[in-house]
Amino acid sequence: MAGFLARGARLAAIAVAFALFGAPIKAGELSDPQTSQIEAVVKAYILKNPEVVQQAIEELTDREKAKEAAARSKSLSDVKGALYSSPNESIVGNPQGKITLVEFFDYNCGYCKKMLPDLARLIKANPDLKVVLRDFPILSDASVDAATIAAGVRGQFKGDKFWEYHQRLLGMHGLVGKQQAVDLAEEMGADMPQLVRDAQAPAAKAGLEEGFKLGHVLQIEGTPSYIVGDTVVDGAVGYAELQTKVDNIRKCGKAICS
Secondary structure (H helix, E strand, O other): HHHHHHHHHHHHHHHHHHHHHHHOOOOOOEEEEEEHHHHHHHHHHHHHHHHHHHHHHHHHHHHHHHHHHHHHHHHHHHHHHHHOOOOOOEEOOOOOEEEEEEEEEEEOOOHHHHHHHHHHHHHHHHHOOEEEEEEEOOOOOHHHHHHHHHHHHHHHOEEEEEEEHHHHHOOOOOOOOHHHHHHHHHOOOOOHHHHHHHHHHHHHHHHHHHHHHHHHHOOOOOOOEEEEEEEEEEEOHHHHHHHHHHHHHHHHHOOOOO
């Protein structure tokens, strides 16, 4: 905080000097006594009005968030093909839906498990919603194994059946890995020899690598993360926030209406 105050005082001193002298002040144009005097005035003001420090931090944070959002929005336009129409993802909800939501998830993510009922509710409440499930197994090797088996299951289970498989696997307690994913697939009637071949095929690994690349481009660092329109939503934000963004897409074509 002391460093911030000192830096803020120096920057504010330049602003004060500009106001006093009516022109930008270049390095060396003020004498040391002048600089010290201005800094003392600014420091005294900050100490008397410390709330300006918090206001400055909030303004800086808002600007950084705006820059990050703009960068992510551009990145979204750059990767929309792989993000919305890749064979390496699962489609649930309405495949022809006019509104698309993408979820990056991990089968061992506690927050993803917590959000599962909210996502199910969102699908039920919005018949025009297409949901893209994108494996992003970042938590453990077991997560990678589960995602690899799920990629093989994707070749056999489509639509509502894969959605059931996904919900049951994600909803399991304890560590979810290869055995849990295989056992559930067998219980639900998968062709097991075909599943073994599909899970070992290069396409399964390529799908996971594609997900990691997309996550890197979009600056996704955790799960769950969602893409709604032109906006990346980080974390288990709950049903209400996702529903608001879906409603905004209908209203103005963007997740956040101005």
